[in-house]
Amino acid sequence: MQNTPLMTAETLAELTALRRDLHAHPELGFAEHRTAAIVADRLRKAGLEVETGIGGTGVVGTLRKGNGNRAIALRADMDALAMPEETGLPYASTTAGAMHACGHDGHTTMLLAAAEAMVDQDFSGTVHFVFQPAEEGRGGAKAMIEDGILDRFPVDAAYGLHNMPGLDLGVLAAVEGPQLASSDSWSVSFRGIGSHGAKPHQGRDAVTAAGVFLSQIHSIVAREVDPLEPAVISACALSAGDFAALNVIPDTVKIGGTARAYSAGVRDQLEAAIGRHASGVATGFGIEADYTFLRRIPPVVNAATPTKIAQLAAVNALGAGNLRTAFPPSTAGDDFAEFGTRVPGAYVWLGMGETRENGQHHNTNYDFNDACIPYGVAYWCAVIAKELG
Ligand SMILES: [Zn+2]
Ligand SMILES: [Zn+2]
Structure with a gap:
């Protein structure tokens, strides 16, 4: 040296x-x-x-x-x-x-x-x-x-x-x-009414609701956040049902991921928008949504x-x-x-x-x-x- x-x-x-x-x-x-x-x-x-x-x-x-x-x-x-x-x-x-x-x-x-x-x-x-x-x-x-x-x-x-x-x-x-960026976690549990896979009309389908929610949240960064402000929303985990029971529509679907932003304002916006889409989808499908947004790091x-x-x-x-x-x-x-x-x-x-x-x-x-x-x-x-x- x-x-x-x-x-x-x-x-x-x-x-x-x-x-x-x-x-x-x-x-x-x-x-x-x-x-x-x-x-x-x-x-x-x-x-x-x-x-x-x-x-x-x-x-x-x-x-x-x-x-x-x-x-x-x-x-x-x-x-x-x-x-x-x-x-x-x-x-x-x-x-x-x-x-x-x-x-x-x-x-x-x-x-x-x-x-x-x-x-x-x-x-x-x-x-x-x-x-x-x-x-x-x-x-x-x-x-x-x-x-x-x-x-x-x-x-x-x-x-x-x-x-x-x-x-x-x-x-x-x-x-x-x-x-x-901020590094936060979010998760949503959609709770419907499970049913026979052949008789969806007898239940309330949380799986389809979760699918709609998943496609909707990607419009948040594209359509709601200022294009000059960087932001990321990713869904990183999804669980529902059982591959051993492919004729059963489950009661509950859980979906979660990460949200990142570079300003307090956009961070607030992501938290509010993900929750709004969750409850909007739940209302549309006549089911319940439990939403949590965990603020980890600003x-x-x-x-x-x-x-x-x-x-x-x-x-x-x-x-x-x-x-x-x-x-x-x-x-x-x-x-x-x-x-x-x-x-x-x-x-x-x-x-x-x-x-x-x-x-x-x-x-x-x-x-x-x-x-x-x-x-x-x-x-x-x-x-x-x-x-x-
Ligand atoms: Zn380090
Ligand atoms: Zn490190």
């Missing part, structure tokens, strides 16, 4: 070893006990105030300097995914069925290194380094908020970062507005002021040529949104450069690129300097 302008070879080697150790020992959401212990131990050794067990396995390390009143949160996620690893790397997962396939091992390493680096730097204010459990669909951010993180550690702004394969190494995309929408600070920090840390102020949003979700909807937030993408073949997020062949560690650490330190300098 060579020195980079941002980090000595020795530091990078040490952080790479830490990242690979976390990679070899992935832990699923709310079970990040080993990871959280390593994080808390290093933060304490560096001299930060540390609180553990927030929202399950969450850790907050706090660094206060000077007499500034401003406080910010920098957030990293710690969890792995429930999937096998097929990289064949020497530091591949040693836990069957768990893999760091989203790079949260790298996120944890970079934020920890930034906390350690800032101990010796001057600034005025408070930084809370937030190590969040269970980002991958298990509600870790919400758990931390329900555990009072924003009351115990009030902040004026929150910052998040995610690695991005394919974006040039050391390039950082910081874009105002929508970054990631959209990540970057606010103007923290986005500007993120951009200035990227220019200072990485150079003006390495900042992208335009980058396409993702239809994936990230529960950083739980922070970003409560305080102004900015969520940025850090380029990992060309990566392994099939090295996209959530692929069994993914691996975080350790070469981007110095850039991520430098960005975090620059955000603190810009916010509290």
Whole structure:
């Protein structure tokens, strides 16, 4: 390893070893006990105030300097995914069925290194380094908020970062507005009256009703949502009847799926429209519909002021040529949104450069690129300097 302008070879080697150790020992959401212990131990050794067990396995390390009143949160996620690893790397997962396939091992390493680096730097204010459990669909951010993180550690702004394969190494995309979609679940149970398959007139057919509903909901995005606002509705599960009884029309059909949007308004619109179609179809067929819309993750929408600070920090840390102020949003979700909807937030993408073949997020062949560690650490330190300098 060579020195980079941002980090000595020795530091990078040490952080790479830490990242690979976390990679070899992935832990699923709310079970990040080993990871959280390593994080808390290093933060304490560096001299930060540390609180553990927030929202399950969450850790907050706090660094206060000077007499500034401003406080910010920098957030990293710690969890792995429930999937096998097929990289064949020497530091591949040693836990069957768990893999760091989203790079949260790298996120944890970079934020920890930034906390350690800032101990010796001057600034005025408070930084809370937030190590969040269970980002991958298990509600870790919400758990931390329900555990009072924003009351115990009030902040004026929150910052998040995610690695991005394919974006040039050391390039950082910081874009105002929508970054990631909301990720919600919906389901409808149509309850009719079952009957003999040969005598449908003696019942109320929920199967045909569900078929009509399924074709109607695809008109919501096409005909109701503003064409300039992206949205997705997909039906992903459907259950009814029994293939061993093809002469029986069942009482109940259950159908469910996902809904995604980039604004609170469109999200509300999807929730209302799916329910309206469900009850409209049920009325038409003379049956009942039970509708549930489960709000899982809000959209990540970057606010103007923290986005500007993120951009200035990227220019200072990485150079003006390495900042992208335009980058396409993702239809994936990230529960950083739980922070970003409560305080102004900015969520940025850090380029990992060309990566392994099939090295996209959530692929069994993914691996975080350790070469981007110095850039991520430098960005975090620059955000603190810009916010509290
Ligand atoms: Zn992920
Ligand atoms: Zn992720």
